[in-house]
Each structure stands twice: as C-alpha cells, then as structure tokens.
Amino acid sequence: MEAALVATRAIHFGASMLVFGELLFVAFVAGSPWRHAAAASTRTGGLDRHAFVFAIGALAASALSGIGWVVLEAMQMAAMPVTEAIANGTVVVVLEKTEFGHVFALRALLWLVLTVSLVALRAEPLSRPRSGVALLVAGAYLAMLAGAGHAAAATDGVVRAVHVGADALHLLAAGGWLGALPPLVYCLMHAPSPEAAARVAGRFSVLGMACVAALIASGIVNSLFLVGSFVALFGTAYGQLLVIKLALFAVMLAIAATNRLQLAPRLAADDGSRRLLARNALFELVGGIAIVAIVGALGTMVPGAHRSPRWPFDFALDFTLADLSSKALGLGIACIVLALAAVALIITGMRRTALQMSIPGCIALVVLAAVSTSIFAVPAFPTTFATSPVPYTVDTVSQGAASFAQDCSGCHGADARGNGPIAATLSKKPANLAEHALHHPEGNLFWWIAHGIAGSPMPSFSPQIGDDGIWKIVQYLVARASAEAATSIGPRVDTASMSRAPDFGYEIAGENQRTLAGERTPALIVLYTLPQSDARLSQLASDHRLMHGKVRVIAIPLPGSHPFAGDATLRAQVGADVSKVYAMFADASDDRASPHAELLVDGSGIVRARWLGIPTNGADRDAAIVAAAQHLPARSSMPASMHHGH
Amino acid sequence: MKRSCAAVVLVAAFAWFASAPAAAHAFLDHAVPAVGSTVHESPQDIRLRFTEQLEPAFSHVQVADASGKEIDKGDSHVDASNASVLAVSVPALPPGKYRVQWRVVSVDTHVTEGDFTFEIEP
Numbered sequence: 001m002e003a004a005l006v007a008t009r010a011i012h013f014g015a016s017m018l019v020f021g022e023l024l025f026v027a028f029v030a031g032s033p034w035r036h037a038a039a040a041s042t043r044t045g046g047l048d049r050h051a052f053v054f055a056i057g058a059l060a061a062s063a064l065s066g067i068g069w070v071v072l073e074a075m076q077m078a079a080m081p082v083t084e085a086i087a088n089g090t091v092v093v094v095l096e097k098t099e100f101g102h103v104f105a106l107r108a109l110l111w112l113v114l115t116v117s118l119v120a121l122r123a124e125p126l127s128r129p130r131s132g133v134a135l136l137v138a139g140a141y142l143a144m145l146a147g148a149g150h151a152a153a154a155t156d157g158v159v160r161a162v163h164v165g166a167d168a169l170h171l172l173a174a175g176g177w178l179g180a181l182p183p184l185v186y187c188l189m190h191a192p193s194p195e196a197a198a199r200v201a202g203r204f205s206v207l208g209m210a211c212v213a214a215l216i217a218s219g220i221v222n223s224l225f226l227v228g229s230f231v232a233l234f235g236t237a238y239g240q241l242l243v244i245k246l247a248l249f250a251v252m253l254a255i256a257a258t259n260r261l262q263l264a265p266r267l268a269a270d271d272g273s274r275r276l277l278a279r280n281a282l283f284e285l286v287g288g289i290a291i292v293a294i295v296g297a298l299g300t301m302v303p304g305a306h307r308s309p310r311w312p313f314d315f316a317l318d319f320t321l322a323d324l325s326s327k328a329l330g331l332g333i334a335c336i337v338l339a340l341a342a343v344a345l346i347i348t349g350m351r352r353t354a355l356q357m358s359i360p361g362c363i364a365l366v367v368l369a370a371v372s373t374s375i376f377a378v379p380a381f382p383t384t385f386a387t388s389p390v391p392y393t394v395d396t397v398s399q400g401a402a403s404f405a406q407d408c409s410g411c412h413g414a415d416a417r418g419n420g421p422i423a424a425t426l427s428k429k430p431a432n433l434a435e436h437a438l439h440h441p442e443g444n445l446f447w448w449i450a451h452g453i454a455g456s457p458m459p460s461f462s463p464q465i466g467d468d469g470i471w472k473i474v475q476y477l478v479a480r481a482s483a484e485a486a487t488s489i490g491p492r493v494d495t496a497s498m499s500r501a502p503d504f505g506y507e508i509a510g511e512n513q514r515t516l517a518g519e520r521t522p523a524l525i526v527l528y529t530l531p532q533s534d535a536r537l538s539q540l541a542s543d544h545r546l547m548h549g550k551v552r553v554i555a556i557p558l559p560g561s562h563p564f565a566g567d568a569t570l571r572a573q574v575g576a577d578v579s580k581v582y583a584m585f586a587d588a589s590d591d592r593a594s595p596h597a598e599l600l601v602d603g604s605g606i607v608r609a610r611w612l613g614i615p616t617n618g619a620d621r622d623a624a625i626v627a628a629a630q631h632l633p634a635r636s637s638m639p640a641s642m643h644h645g646h
Numbered sequence: 647m648k649r650s651c652a653a654v655v656l657v658a659a660f661a662w663f664a665s666a667p668a669a670a671h672a673f674l675d676h677a678v679p680a681v682g683s684t685v686h687e688s689p690q691d692i693r694l695r696f697t698e699q700l701e702p703a704f705s706h707v708q709v710a711d712a713s714g715k716e717i718d719k720g721d722s723h724v725d726a727s728n729a730s731v732l733a734v735s736v737p738a739l740p741p742g743k744y745r746v747q748w749r750v751v752s753v754d755t756h757v758t759e760g761d762f763t764f765e766i767e768p
Contacts, residue, residue: 077704077751097703099753150754300756395682505680513685518676518695573686 002300005076008068010296013171014289015062016145019114020138020172021179022055027131029180029203030187050186052118059115066111070094070104103147110141142175143168149299150226159225166221173214176207178288181281188278197274198267205260212253235311235385238301245294252287255280311384311443315377328375335372339365381447388442390471392478392605394504398577400476403469407461416480426457437481438498445474475502482607483584486599489610493600493628499607501525501599502581506554506572516554520603522629523552526570527586529561529595532614536596539618541567549626551600558595559583588612600625602632672698672730672752679764686767688739692718692746699729704751707734712743729753741766 074085074094085091095101114137121130146152146167152160184204191197223233223242233239259280266273342364349357390396405414411430413419418432437445449470452460461470478500485499503517516523524546528537537555540546546553555570557563559579564570585607586597598621600609609628615621676695679685692709702724709718718734725731732750744766749759 073755076757077701077755079749079757093703098701098751098755100701100755148755152754391681393680503680505683505685507686509687512689512691512693513679513683513687515676515678515680518678518680575684 005069005072005300006293006296008065008072008296009299010293012062012065012069013145013295014178014292015058015065016142017171017175017292018058018179018182019055019062020135020142020175021177021181022051022058022183023131023135023138024176024207025180025183025204026051027135029207030183030200051183052121054182055118056115059111059118063111066104066107070101073100099152100148103144103152107141107144110137110144113137114141139172142171145171151222162221163225166218166225169214170218170222173211173218174288174291177211177215178285178292180204180207181285181288185278185281185285188274188281191274194268194271194274198264201259201264201267201277205264208256208260212256215249234313238298241294241298241301245291245298248287248291248294252284252291255284255287310382310386311380312382313380315380332372332375335368335375339368339372342368381444381451383443383447383450384441386443386446388446388471388474390468390475392475392500392502394502394575394578394581396472396475397479397502397581398476399469400472400474401479401581403465403473404476407465408473411457416477428456430457433477434480434484437477438485442474442478445477446470449473479581480584483587486585486607486610487587487589489607491609491611491624491628493608493631493633495608495633497606497608501585501601501605501607503605504574504578504581506574506578508572509568514552516601517605519552521550521552522603522632523554523601524625525582525585525599525601526553526555527558527582527597527599528555528564529558530564533561533596534564534566536614536618537564537570538566540622541570543619543622545622545626549629551625551629556582558586558593585610586612598625600628600632608632671756671758672696672700672750673758674748674760674762675730677746677762681762682764684765684767688766689736691733691735693725693731693733694746694748695728696730696732696750696752698752698754700724700732701751701753701755702729704757705732705749707732707746707748709734709736710745710747711739714745717744739766741768 071082071085071091074091075082077094077098078085078090080088080090093101095105114134117134117137121134146164149167151163151167184200187200188197191200226238233243259277263273263277263280267277342361345361346358346365349359349361404412404416408416409420410422411418411420411426412433413423413430416433416437417435418430420430423430448458449465450460450462450467452458465473479502482499482501485497489497489499501516503515505513505515507513516525526533526537526540540553540555553570554572554574555564556572556574556578583593585599586594588594594612596612596614598611599607602608609625611621611625673696674681674694675697678693679689692707694707705724706722707718708716708720708722711717717739718736720734722732722734725733732748742765743763745761745763747759747761749757751757
C-alpha cells in the first residue's frame with residue numbers, strides 16, 4: 001500500500017508537471033520563432049497537434065493517478081480496504097471534510113476547465129493569449145498540490161504561508177523545466193531549419209535558467225523547514241533521500257550547462273549538435289523522472305526535522321570559535337590566505353582560458369577546504385545528535401537519580417561532582433558532571449554511559465542498563481547540572497541561562513491537572529519550608545499582580561516541610577518526588593540548602609531568574625517578578641557546545 | 647545586487663529560526679492528565695495536544711478502564727479553537743488505572759497512533 005501510494009504520487013506529480021511545462025513551452029518558448037520558421041518553410045512543424053495530444057495524454061494520466069491518490073488516502077485515513085472505503089462513502093468524507101480533499105476537489109474542477117479549454121483550442125493556431133489562459137489554469141492545478149503536502153500542516157500561520165508559497169514555486173519551476181523537455185526534443189528533431197532550432201534552444205535556455213534559480217531558492221526554504229539542520233540531512237532517511245535528489249539535480253545541471261555552453265552556440269551551423277542536444281534533453285528528462293519518483297516517496301515519510309537522527313560520521317563540526325586553540329587559529333588563517341591565492345589563480349586561469357592554472361587552483365581550494373574544516377572537527381558518535389526518547393520530567397529524573405546513586409556515585413560522587421569514595425584510586429579523575437553535563441550534547445552523555453570511554457576507567461553500562469534507563473540517567477545529569485547552573489542565577493533575567501526545570505504535573509482542587517511545561521506560560525515555582533515561609537505564601541496568595549502578569553504560582557514544600565494550609569490556589573498537589581528533585585534548585589552557591597527559594601521559569605521550561613530566602617518586603621519582590629516576566633526571551637534555544645576544554 | 651543578497655539572507659535566517667515548529671506527522675506533544683502521571687481527582691476531560699493540526703473527521707481518542715472497557719462519553723472531538731488539540735469528556739471516574747488510545751490524521755494526511763496510561767489515586 002505504501003509502495004502504491006509512492007507510485008501514484010510520483011505519477012501524479014510528474015503528469016501535472018508535464019501539462020504545465022508543455023503549455024509554458026507552447027506559449028513562451030516555441031511561440032513566434034516556431035511560427036515564423038514554419039511559415040517560411042515547406043516542412044511544417046505540426047507542434048499544435050503534437051502539443052495537444054501530449055497535453056491531453058498527460059491530463060488523463062494526472063486524472064487517473066489523482067483519483068488513485070484520493071482513494072489510497074481514504075483507505076489509509078480510515079484504515080479500511082479499498083472496497084469498503086469506496087462503498088461506505090469514506091472517499092466522499094475525505095473530499096468533503098479534509099483539507100487534502102478540499103484541495104483535490106478544487107483541482108478536479110481546474111482539471112475540467114483545463115481539459116475543456118484545451119479541446120476548444122485544439123483547432124486554433126498557436127497563440128499566446130489563448131494558451132496563456134490555459135497556462136494559468138495548468139499552473140494553478142500544479143501549484144495547488146503544495147496545499148496537500150507537509151507544508152500545509154504547519155501550526156504557525158506565517159510559517160505555513162511561507163512554506164506553502166515556496167513549495168508552490170518549487171512545483172511550478174520543476175514543471176516549467178521538466179515539462180518543457182519533451183516538446184523541446186520534438187521541436188529540435190522536427191525544426192524546419194537549423195536557425196529555427198537554434199532560436200527555440202536559445203529561448204528554452206532562458207526559461208531553464210529562470211526555473212533553476214527558482215528551484216534552488218525555493219528548495220533552500222523548503223529544506224530549512226523540513227530538514228531543519230545539516231545534521232538531519234545526513235542522519236535521517238528523509239535527509240539521505242534528499243541528498244540523492246540533490247545529487248541527481250546536480251547531474252541535470254551539469255548536462256544543462258553543457259547544452260547551454262557547448263552545444264547551443266553551434267546549433268545553427270552544425271546539425272550533429274542538434275541531435276546531441278535532443279539526446280541530452282532526454283537524459284535530463286530521465287533524471288527528472290528519477291527526482292519525481294523520490295518526491296513521491298519523500299511526501300510519505302517523516303521529515304528529518306522530526307526524527308531523532310543517527311549521525312553517520314565519527315566526527316562533527318563545532319564552529320564555537322572560543323574553543324579553538326591558538327595553533328588551530330593559526331592554521332585557519334593560513335588556510336584563508338592560501339585559499340585567496342587559489343581563487344586568484346583560478347580567476348587568472350579563466351581569463352586566459354588556461355586550464356593548467358584553473359585546475360590546480362580548484363584542487364588546492366578543495367584541499368584547503370578539507371584542512372580548514374578539520375580544524376573544527378570534534379569526535380562524534382551515532383547518538384551525538386539524538387534526542388532523548390525519555391521526557392525530561394521529575395519522574396524520569398528521580399528514576400535516573402536512583403540508578404546514578406547505585407551505579408555511578410562510587411566514582412562520580414553523590415552530587416555528581418567527580419568526588420566519589422573511590423575517585424582517588426582511579427588512574428584518571430572522574431568528570432565533574434554537575435559542572436560539565438550541560439556543555440555536552442545529551443547524545444554524547446548517552447554514548448559514554450552506554451559504551452564507556454576508551455583510555456579511561458569509565459566502563460560501559462550497556463546492556464546491563466537498557467537504553468531508556470541510560471536516557472533517564474542523562475536526564476538526571478541534566479537536572480543536576482541545571483541545579484548547579486541555577487546557583488549563579490539571580491533576580492535579573494538571565495537570557496543565556498542553560499538551567500532547565502524538569503516538567504511535573506500539579507493539581508489545584510476542583511481543576512483538571514496541569515503541568516509546568518504544558519501551558520507554555522511563565523511560572524513562579526516557590527520552594528518553601530513552614531513555618532518560616534507561611535507569611536510569604538499568604539502574601540503571594542493575596543497579591544493579584546502575578547496573576548494579572550500571567551505568571552502562574554506553583555508552591556512546592558521542600559523535603560521535611562508541612563504542606564501549606566492557607567489559600568487553595570497555593571495548595572497544589574504534587575508527587576512526592578517533586579519536592580526531592582526541586583530541592584536541588586534551592587541550593588545557594590556555597591552549597592548550603594536555602595529553606596526558601598523562588599524560581600521564575602519561562603514558557604519553555606528554562607529557569608530565568610531566582611530569589612533566595614524570604615523577602616523583607618514581599619510586594620517589592622512581586623513587582624520585580626512581574627517586571628522580569630515581561631522581559632523573558634520570546635523563544636528559547638538550547639545552545640550546546642560540542643566540546644569544551646577540560 | 648546588495649539588496650537582493652540581504653533579502654536572501656533574511657529569508658534564509660527567518661526560515662532557519664522558524665524551522666522549529668515545522669510540519670509533518672502529528673506527534674503527541676502534551677496530554678492532560680500527563681502521560682504516565684497520577685492524579686487525585688477525576689478529570690472532566692482528557693486533552694491531547696499534537697505537534698500539528700488534525701483532520702477532525704479522522705482523528706479520535708478513547709479512554710478505557712483497567713478491564714479494557716471504554717468509559718469515555720464518546721464525544722471525541724478536535725477543539726474548535728485549536729485544531730491541534732483532541733479532547734474527549736469522561737464521567738466522574740473512580741480511582742484506578744486508565745488507558746488513553748488515540749489515532750489521528752494530520753492535515754497533510756499522515757496517520758499516527760499511540761496510547762498511554764494515567765492513574766487516579768484517592
């Protein structure tokens with residue numbers, strides 16, 4: 001069924017592109033030069049009839065594959081066999097109720113308009129206004145496919161508009177290039193004179209270049225949305241298929257460049273180059289068909305940006321300049337100087353058309369690029385860019401903490417500071433994870449725990465501890481290091497904070513359960529000890545400024561404290577582990593536990609500000625909290641350097 | 647030329663930063679009650695937020711008790727104000743373990759499904 005869907009999609013994309021490209025060629029490329037040449041010669045081109053038959057054939061293929069696509073989607077959406085999907089009206093529900101169905105219903109209408117207008121135009125000679133109208137309809141018919149793809153599902157309106165627009169442009173440009181190739185071949189083979197062939201080829205190359213430029217620009221926008229990062233390009237199946245697609249595109253570009261630079265100028269004089277050009281155009285078409293087949297598959301896959309990538313190389317690049325040694329910096333500067341010299345050599349060679357200068361220049365440039373890239377190379381593992389399958393919650397953190405206490409604390413210490421009881425006996429000092437964990441990708445921490453570190457006493461824990469168990473230890477380390485990082489966060493909003501608050505659920509009487517991360521709004525987590533904190537909690541409950549400032553207040557008793565008995569809004573019920581895990585976040589920088597702490601956590605779960613102790617003037621602190629909440633960064637990103645000095 | 651270069655950089659930069667909430671298959675982003683959590687009061691409804699907009703006609707969620715019997719009110723629906731939220735109401739539930747099963751179609755036609763449990767403790 002998946003294979004049928006891929007094939008149907010590919011045929012539908014291809015056929016819809018052919019219709020558009022064909023009409024574009026007829027209207028703007030073959031147009032007047034063809035007519036003049038045909039009138040002046042006894043050999044009539046007959047492109048009209050040829051173009052008509054071809055367009056109708058492509059339209060028929062497009063209709064059949066389109067119907068097949070809708071039926072297959074209905075089967076998949078409702079999880080039922082084909083007979084049932086048709087018999088019980090699921091196909092109709094798809095057309096009536098889903099966005100995909102709306103797009104296809106509208107396109108069916110356009111298909112009808114297009115077919116009728118082509119039949120009406122059949123007897124007419126080629127004319128730009130008439131075929132122009134058909135062209136517009138064919139363009140809309142093709143471009144609307146963007147409304148049925150990945151782009152259309154974005155939750156953000158602006159993202160959706162930009163992505164759908166880029167997708168539509170991509171489809172039109174691909175159709176303009178690929179769809180124009182069959183009639184181009186026809187024109188080249190049946191041209192009434194070498195001059196007519198040359199003129200058609202010349203005009204086609206303008207169209208081709210415009211399409212290539214549009215393809216590249218829109219392709220970059222699309223891949224940024226869907227692949228997300230360079231990592232996903234190599235680390236996921238979607239990305240790898242995209243790399244193959246790009247390679248095919250590069251080959252097609254090379255053929256097109258040969259046509260444009262070598263064959264086209266000789267067309268008028270040399271009949272052999274006409275045949276070569278036609279043959280090359282057929283090669284381009286084959287490449288195009290392969291690309292469309294890949295597109296058929298890509299649309300059914302999970303895009304790279306949504307999958308945990310598996311990194312295929314044993315190194316990755318880290319462009320954090322601060323981490324570069326002075327030796328590497330010197331090498332980098334030398335590379336830049338030599339690269340400039342190589343570019344000068346290439347340009348001089350091109351000017352004098354002396355290949356013996358340009359080619360060594362190019363080779364030098366490639367070598368220099370590799371050398372300079374190696375400066376930024378750091379060791380990487382298959383899981384380096386993996387995202388944890390285990391969520392970052394109080395539950396997973398406390399389970400990870402239990403494993404850590406049992407298997408890791410002997411060397412790394414109870415607080416993960418690298419000072420366990422047997423640390424002194426080891427050949428190499430265990431890492432202070434409380435300090436370092438946030439500075440390494442989580443995927444590397446996972447790999448080191450699972451497989452150990454060669455040349456150090458760090459053993460491997462896989463398979464004694466399962467993958468999920470190891471990820472839980474990683475989550476504990478993130479929480480431990482986040483608590484450590486929180487000790488240097490004060491009342492001023494820390495825009496560079498890396499301290500992440502683990503998610504947890506809480507219940508206020510009479511309301512549904514809520515979670516810290518689920519609401520995506522700022523929260524003030526008050527860690528308290530009774531009786532000292534009693535007055536502060538009562539004052540918080542009566543101060544409505546926080547509520548008006550859209551800051552949720554979640555009060556959590558520190559271990560050993562009674563729960564607050566006052567205002568109901570501050571009597572949130574939380575699991576026992578929440579107190580234990582969050583107690584880490586109440587430590588002062590000298591490691592002394594504070595009996596009262598308040599954390600301002602932004603909508604992405606990052607600790608942005610922290611107040612220790614009970615304020616002498618609670619109202620002043622509330623004003624400061626509200627002010628800080630107004631200045632939280634809009635979007636949080638988690639920068640993680642690939643490596644750093646030890 | 648300079649201006650068009652700047653435009654290209656701007657578009658690329660925008661696309662880069664906007665790439666986080668990108669589209670595709672709908673995955674469960676967040677649920678209330680939270681996945682695997684324990685609550686002390688019966689929820690009025692079960693709400694699931696996905697990473698994408700859903701097709702209401704083909705997106706469903708149901709809740710079963712420990713014996714596997716469906717106990718929700720059968721009104722599984724996509725939230726009218728937020729097309730990426732799927733919800734179903736439940737009657738006042740006695741303490742126990744409950745399983746939430748969902749199957750959704752995102753607006754780009756992809757099907758995803760899954761399940762999770764939550765517990766009600768007295």
